[in-house]
Each structure stands twice: as structure tokens, then as C-alpha cells.
Amino acid sequence: MTGKIQAKAHLTRERVCELLRSLLRIRRFEEKCAELYTTEKIRGFLHLYIGEEAIAAGIIPVLEPQDAVVATYREHGHALARGIAMGPLMAEMFGKQEGCSRGRGGSMHVFDAATRFYGGNAIVGGGLPLAVGLALADRMQGRNNVTACFFGEGAVAEGEFHESMNLAALWRLPVLFVCENNLYAMGTALAISESETDIHRKAESYRMPAAVVDGMDVIAVEAAGRKAIELVRGGAGPAFLECRTYRFRAHSMFDAQLYRSKDEVEAWREKCPIEHLKTWALGAGLLHAEETAQIEGEVAREVAAAVAFAEAGTWEPVGDLARDVHSPGALA
Amino acid sequence: MTGKIQAKAHLTRERVCELLRSLLRIRRFEEKCAELYTTEKIRGFLHLYIGEEAIAAGIIPVLEPQDAVVATYREHGHALARGIAMGPLMAEMFGKQEGCSRGRGGSMHVFDAATRFYGGNAIVGGGLPLAVGLALADRMQGRNNVTACFFGEGAVAEGEFHESMNLAALWRLPVLFVCENNLYAMGTALAISESETDIHRKAESYRMPAAVVDGMDVIAVEAAGRKAIELVRGGAGPAFLECRTYRFRAHSMFDAQLYRSKDEVEAWREKCPIEHLKTWALGAGLLHAEETAQIEGEVAREVAAAVAFAEAGTWEPVGDLARDVHSPGALA
Amino acid sequence: MTTDQGGTVATVTYRDAVRMALQDALRRDPRVFLMGEDVGRYGGCYAVSKGLLDEFGPERIRDTPLSEGGFVGAGIGAALGGMRPIVEVMTVNFSMLCLDQILNTAATLRHMSGGQFSVPLVIRMATGAGRQLAAQHSHSLENWYAHIPGIRVLAPATVEDARGMLWSGLVDPDPVIIFENVMLYNMSGELAEDAGGVAIDRAALRRRGRDLSLITYGGSLWKTLGAARQLAGEGIEADVIDLRSLRPLDDATIMESVARTRRAVIVDESWRSGSLAAEITARIVEQCFWSLDAPVARVCTAEVPIPYPKHLEDAALPQPAAIVAAARAVMGR
């Protein structure tokens, strides 16, 4: 909570509304996705971020437009927070060519060049080396950018995590590693996957500065994120932020959740980042009930419009199948 | 040096002679190999252990016969310390079918089922997961064995290191990880490959007990090795031992050593583990000059006999080329 | 239901058949254990190992961290140490991360050690596309594995083989890779309740024809049988060969068929260039050239990373229509 107290000074009503809107956009967008999955408008694997919204909503807006973002298959929240419009994002979920990846990627492969959003990676740990390289390119070209790289605590066990952490620290590259520790990798609890369950402590062994923050508290996340981003942009090399969070839903749409108890889920639902922010802000007089209702209404309309956009989208002609395997003209 | 003082109590004249013999067997064997490489009796890659002998000679004799050893392409010393006879080892270097891997492996792939010597792995880091599995098999079958796994500090950057450390610690498996930190991975100095150059500190992030020891001092290595092996055999899970050492020769026989100065090499040669032991033991009255000469003579005869054995060895018939790809009768 | 021999027969899914095989192996041999991501508490990514944790406990149904290289390597070590590990790599897409261990260690240890060590390890992997999982989750890399000396590669296409190949693979003293096509898990078939190991050396003639040989494996078997039925309606009677073992290949069964039919079409869900279909073509040419009445044809996956939308995924993969068309072309129709 220290984060909140420190951060409170900076908090305007406007900012609180923005944060709430950001959280709600993710939540309502994904609730709609879950619904659309059952009606088979969305197919493949669908991984919802519900419960974890405070991380993307807290950190990504602190980035500059020229910064880069690398995420995972659980990336709708990051995409929205980064400014990918909801319509093209929903169209991507449908597989329509109006989608932000022209429909080729689907839920797990959201990309956007305009906002330097580099996916959307469905190989656990696969995005980390990419982030190192993006940061290396920035450094070699004298651009003072930061690359924010999001991944789950399950990815920490992968060799690519280790190699990337070392490279970034060794070369002092401007990467912010954000570990979204939601306590489970599919059905594998943290204690079953890591001998050291205090994930941020792993950063020490690379001599990388690290912090841990309550990932259910968007204000605390924002404060910690801001501090870390400043550090990284200041040239100190990479930094590591562990955000403790929880996914309220199943891992993907195929998951009976045998590995955790309903009680545990309920206990975490009590910490819902949206409710948490609302309660606090209402109490602190930084938010009115009408504003909440108004934002909810606006978000609902935005989601509805996104669905309509996706519905109206078109299927890429089958004749284009071989498109975008190579750059135009590159290969016969 | 505390290791030496502590260990001194246990040291008999006999033990000192054994240690000296063990060091000298490795040294003289490899000097001969270098010579035989120039005459093209030995081909391929040849990685000499000269300078680092105290590690294998200190640790491996502490193991029990039923324990397992996993090493790297720089494994002649480990093979000798483990009890692979010098004749078959030399024959393996020649590629003769009397070799310990029937000539198929060569210098980088020394194996011996009788002493549970599992190679001889030329993929940096590749042996670590194997060691984890050997220890897992021992644990699941209720055998109180230890698997000692040797690797260079260069391997620490590999993903397979990370994954293996975590698995061993998570599952509390009886592995002793021995990092032979000779400061270089080919031409890459430690500071160029690791953001944390205190290698043993990396073990902490897996909650694995770790120690660091002067790898040029066989008595200190033995003491540290004994302690670590007891810990592991006691059921505490894995342990990590960093041995600080130096290779006196080139990485392999193709290496102009542009990456380090002659002065640096000379400074380390001053710490030669053999001279070091001799000087100290002579001073402490635990060794006589005649004994040294006698051991040298015996070792020289053993090396000569090994060369003769290898020379007398035979080439596997070309008709057997497809042998040992599959187990007999397993595949048409 | 009963078999010809009077045994009981039940209808089971391919998923059930794999689970029964696991259960059987775990009960039969205390050295057997299953290890992989989410095989235990989650019940397996494709629900194959559901329930096994309760019966066999967490030591033998061992959930691993996300460390493909680490736990496959640990499987190799455990096999060396006297166990009979079954390692599940969630899908072949992730097996890039453990290919070093498979190629450089599992497949070579016996040879490098001059025959001293063998690696009695079974690795199971899901494979194939068709579930709209897009470019990083839809690979068919069977031919990469079939290229590696020192391992055996199996592709069960029926419930019987799903049930039987695992045990036979465990009996093999060398590493065995078993590919389970993701589209088969929900498929049902009849299985004798006392079904056990099956021979793994021979391809199976799943349908006997006379006009051409359709050669396939894994998930494509059913599409190929569908195409064969359609062709029969046009008066073209096809042999359908299910390869079953991708390494070694059963040349005898292939050549017997092609020598008889004088025409062959190979159906393979891999990308066309460098596919297993190419290897089979080459072998047919080497061994049956003078019997051929037409060029050997291939029906493979288009050379694109698999796209997400259904219509494009369908268009990328081998489909019955394309098989029929290729067969007609080979028949000169």
C-alpha cells in the first residue's frame, strides 16, 4: 500500500477515471470474448486476462509512444492498454482481415506496428529474447526507448528466461521485465514449478534491480512501473518487476480447473482490481458513482461497436493463402 | 586455505601420495596426448584439463563406486580419477576398438558403464539435465547415490543450466553440481559472459546450498567436495560447488589464445596444483623427494604402457559401421 | 460386444486408449513413470492423463515446470538410471526446446558410448493442425524426427495403435517418439478390453484396392480413407496404407502395394518441401521405378505458417478433395 500512498499525491480525478476506464475496457472486452467463444465466433485458444488487468493498465500507459511492448498469448489487456483500437482487436479474434494482424494471428498473435506492439507470442518464454533484441537495437541506434516485456511466472523456469535475463543485464539493455505472477502455469502451482517462489529474488542472481508489487492494485502497479521505467530509461540497464496477481478464469477455454479450489478463487476475486480501485476512489472522494456508471456505459458501447466492426469484417480470400510468408517480391 | 588446515588432520602420507599420483596421472597423460595430437595419432577436438587437475582429483575419489559422474568434452581427468584404465582411455583417443567407447567417441565422448561414467558430452550444458535424471532414477529406486556433474563456467549462461538447477532443487535430487570456473569459455572471459561473475551466488536463486573453493588446491577441493557430497547424500537435495581454476593450455588444439595475456597465464601457472601440493607436502614432511620421483616414474611407465596399448589396438572393420545405432535386435 | 476370439470389445476414444495404455504400463512396471507439463493436477493439456495422479501419485505422474530441455534431458538420464520414463512434450511445437537433448543425447548415447548405454525412453507429443491454433501451435514436424538415426518414430492413427504402441515402445530399449495427432483425441473406435501391445515394425494396409496406393499416417489416415471411399464411387479402388512407423519405414508393405497398383499418392500433413512424403516418393522411385505407370504425387500442407481463420487453415491442410483430385490425376482422369 505504500505505493498507493506515495502515488496518491499525483492522483487527479481525471487520472482515476482513466485508470478505471482502462481496467473496464479490458474486463468488458474479455467478458464479451468469452461469450463469443461459446457461440464459436472466436475459436482456437482464448486466454483471458480477467483479474490481472491492473498490470497492463498500470504499466503500459507510463510508457512513451516510441517504447516497445512484448507480451504473451494472454495479451488482450496489453493490446488495449497500448492503444490498439478495440474494433481491429475484436476483428482479429474473429479472424477477419480487418483485424490488427489481418486475421492471421487470432487471440494469441496480436501485433501492431503503429504502437510498437510486438505480440502476441504463444511460446512460453519466447518473447523474452525478442525484447532483449529490441532493446539492443534501440541502444545501438541511440534511441532512449524502453522495451516492456510481459510474461507469466511459469516462463521463469524456461531456459530462454535465464538467457534473456543474463543478456539484458550483461549488456545493460533498457528492458523492463514484468513477471505477471498469477500463481499458476496452466494447472501447475508456483511451488510445483520453482524452487525459489519469491520470483523477484531471481533477478538478483543477474545483478538486476527488482521489485515486487501487489498486482491487484493498479495504483501501486503504476507507481512501481513508473519507478522501474524511469530507472531503465535512465540508462541503469534492465529492471525486473514482479506483479502478484491471479487469473479469475480458467487458463484457456479448455480447463476444468481441477488444480485449485473454488474458495481460493473466491478469496482472490475479493481483491478484484476494479472493485478495489472503485471502493478506494469513492471513499477518497476521487470518483463519483455517476462517473462509474458513465464510464461503464461508454465502455459497453465501445465493446458493442467493436463486435459490430468484427461482424462486419470480411474473410480474406482463400486465394491469398500464401500471402505474407515472405516480404513482397522477396521470394518467387 | 581453511580447507587445507581443516583437512590436514585427516591427511596421511599415503593419502598425499595418492593425491599426487592422481594429479600426475592426469597431467602426464594429457601431455602425452598433446604430443600425440601433433603426430596426428589423436584427431578431432582435443581439450586439455592441464591446470585444472585438482578438481577431478579432489572430488571424484570421494564418491562411492555406485555414484555417477557426468562430465564434458574436457573429461580425461575425470575419467582417470574415476578409475577408467589409462590404456582403454588412450585407445579411445586413438579411435581404436579397444577404447573405452570402442573408439566411436574419441576425446570428447569417453564413457564407462562399469564406473557409471556417463560422458563425455560435447554440447555445452547438455550433461546437466542428464545428471538430474540419473539422480531422479536413484531417488525413485531408493538408492542413496550421488550424481556428480562437472561443467565449465561458460555453461552457466545456457538455458539448460537454469532448467536443471531448478529441477534438481525443486525435486531435492542428489546432484552435486561442480562448476569448473576457469575464467574463460573458449575466448570469452567470464565478465563478458555473465552479469554476475560470482558464479556460486547463482545457486542461491534456486535455494541451493553453494560454496566456492580454490580449485588449484587439491586438499581444499577435496575437503569442500567431501562436505558437499555428504550434504547431498544426506538427503538435503542438490548442492553447488564452484571451483576457481585456470586452464594452462589453449581451449583446444585450434586456439591462438589471442584473448588473454602471457602474463596472466604465467601468473596462474605459478599456482600449479601439482607444484602447490608438492611444495606444501614436502614442507609439512608428508612427502619425500624420492617418493615424488618414484611416483613420476610409475606414472611415466603407465602412460607409456597406455600408448603401447593404444598403438597395439585395432581398427573396427568398416563393415560394422551401422553397429550400435540401435540396440541389438531392436530395429531391422 | 465380443471379438472373434470371444473377448469383450468396447467403444473408446483415442484419448481413452492412450490413457488406458498409460495406466496399463504404470501398473505393469514399477519403473514406468509419466512426466511432463500439466500431466498431473491439470489432467493433461488434452485431458489424456486425467485421473492418473489419483491412482499413481505425484512421483509417478510428475508435473514439471516449463523446461522442455530440462525435463526431456532428465527423462534421458532417468532411462539411463534404470527407469522407464514416458515423457510428454505438450505438443511438437514446443519440442524445438528439447531437440538438442533428443538429437544430441538420446539418439547418440548408445553409439557414442560404443554400445554401453541404451536409453529406454518414450516421448509422447501431440502434433498437427486443425484446431485454429495458428502459426505457433499447428506444426507437423514428423519428418524432422524421422531423419534422426538412433530413434524410432511412431504415429498411431487408430484406437488400437494408440492403446498398443506405447507398451511396445516401452519394451524397445532405444528412444521412441510417439506422435498423437490432436484431431484424433475425440475420435472413437472399438477396442478389445484385453488389447495390449501391437507390433510396431509394419505398416498396415487399412483398405485394399487395386488401382493406386494412397500412403499416409496419423491424422491424415481418416481423410485418406474418406477420399478412398469417394474414389470407389467413381470406380477407382485404392489401397490405403497407414505407415504407423515413420522411422524405420516399412518399405516392404509400401513396395508390395505400389508394385501391384503401379500408382501412388502420398498424403502427409507436413509442409510439402522436405516432408516425409518426399522420402517415401524417393524410396518408391528407388525401389519400384520400373513398375510405375505415373509419377508419384504428394498431397501436403501448403508452405505457410498455419493461419488462424478456419477457411484458411482448411485451405492450407490436406483435405479429401485434394486427395481425390491427386488420385484422379495419377489415374489420368
Place this chain on the structure above:
Amino acid sequence: MTTDQGGTVATVTYRDAVRMALQDALRRDPRVFLMGEDVGRYGGCYAVSKGLLDEFGPERIRDTPLSEGGFVGAGIGAALGGMRPIVEVMTVNFSMLCLDQILNTAATLRHMSGGQFSVPLVIRMATGAGRQLAAQHSHSLENWYAHIPGIRVLAPATVEDARGMLWSGLVDPDPVIIFENVMLYNMSGELAEDAGGVAIDRAALRRRGRDLSLITYGGSLWKTLGAARQLAGEGIEADVIDLRSLRPLDDATIMESVARTRRAVIVDESWRSGSLAAEITARIVEQCFWSLDAPVARVCTAEVPIPYPKHLEDAALPQPAAIVAAARAVMGR
């Protein structure tokens, strides 16, 4: 020496040619940098990059830790970020450790992103056997890479191509893998001092014959040319095709030759099953079946992990005698 055009010609080794190519690229384009294990202070495992550190400094001649997945992935990221990285993977044997990044990221990013991103990355790898480096250091896995849509795969066999393909690869906006056969580094050849990029789309007819087509690439080119000379002594005149590009394959050049000679032998240092030679056989059959006077033959590596002793390694690899024998057989002699 001078060229026909009056330029100066020098005798250089293949190693020198690669180094010249690197130097040229680094001088020409500030976005180019070289990264890999021991490329800098050590001078390159095969001494290719010796001296470059002095000229270009440690940022552009970047020694990496042993982390193949990490630094190849970083190369992909750097390419995305506007650089033109040349990543050296010491040898293809170690590339298993970065295959995930190559297959799942480099080769798919453009497609998955609907064409938004391209990955202008060049990866150089040594390949091949012949130096008695045994089972973990002697692979030829070209066909694995040639199987992957979204990348280009090159195999320079001459000093001219060693010099020229790198620049052409860098100009290509997509990922390019360049295989340098370890046995070629010491080979000398003549090179124009102003030699630059070369076309990378076409195979080259390195020798023109009439009786059969010998098709090969990389290190096997020279053995094949040797065999062709020997065959000429027996009155058999062979075309020798150097594929140069392994993905895409230049079908036109192959088919033009085979249609003319009506016979083909493919020489490929890969293990036989699942080799690139199989793919070429399949294509010849698909495109030239009716012109063939004999089955297409393959000369490949025996299906064993490469043994250490010289006589066994030699026996495992394609050798001129085997090429000659295969050619004779195809000629019916």
C-alpha cells in the same frame, strides 16, 4: 591477375571470402553487426572473423555468452528494431538450442502479424562432417531448415558465393540462413577484388555434360566435381548442378538439366532418410517423370551418428567412389 573485365583477381580461401563479405557489409551499412559465441576476441571458432574486432569494436563484433536461444532471439528482436544483424551459430549442431526462435519466431512473425513486421536477419552456421569431431559435432541438418516456410536457406560452395551471398542475404528483408561447410574454409579459389553480392535465386550448372545430372550443394560439390571428372574418363559426361539455394529450390535449372540428361544422382551429406535429396527426387519425379530413363539415385550419409575414427567417418559420408558407382548404376553400366 585480371578478370575479363579488366578487374584484379586474387586467390583467397573460403574463410577469407566470408571475412571479406563480413567486412564489406559492416563497412557499408552501419545497421549491420555480427554477434555470436567467440566471434570477437577469439576470432571465430573457425577463424572467420579474425581481426574484425579491431576494426569494428565490441559493439558491432559482439561476443555473446553461451546462450544460443537467447542471442538468436535477440538477433530477431534487433532486426525488428531496425538493425541488420548477422548472427553466427558456431555450428548447426548447436542450433537445436535456437530452433524454437528460428521456427516459431523468425519464420512466422511476418505471417502472424499479417505482414506488419519483417525480420531482416542473417544467421550463419558451420555445417558438415569430415574433421573427426564425432557424433555431436558433425551434423548436416540443411533439410530441417529447408522445410521451414518463411526463411531462405543458402549453401555457398565456392569462394565467390561465400563472398557474395552474405550481402544478398542482408538485402533480403526476410530471415536468411547461410550454411558454411567446415571442410571448405581452407579451400582456395579466385575472386575478383571488386566481387560483391551474387544472385541467390538460381542454382548453378558448374559443369556441363549430357549423360546424367549430378545434383549437389555445399561441401559435396567438390567431391561431385571430382566424381564427374572420373566419369568423364570413362566416357560418361555429367552435368553438375550446385543448388546454392536450398530454400527455395531452383526447380527450373534442375528440370532443364534432367530433361536433357534423363538421369539424375543427388549427392547430399545429410542422413539419407528425410534428406534434401529426397525432396529433390520427389520434385524430379513430379516434374520430369516422363523424361526419366532410370530411377533417380541418392548418395547420402549412412544413417549413423558420425563415428570418430577417420576410416569410419569416411565410410559414413558420401565419397567420390560412391558417386561414381551410383552414376554408373544409373547409366546401366
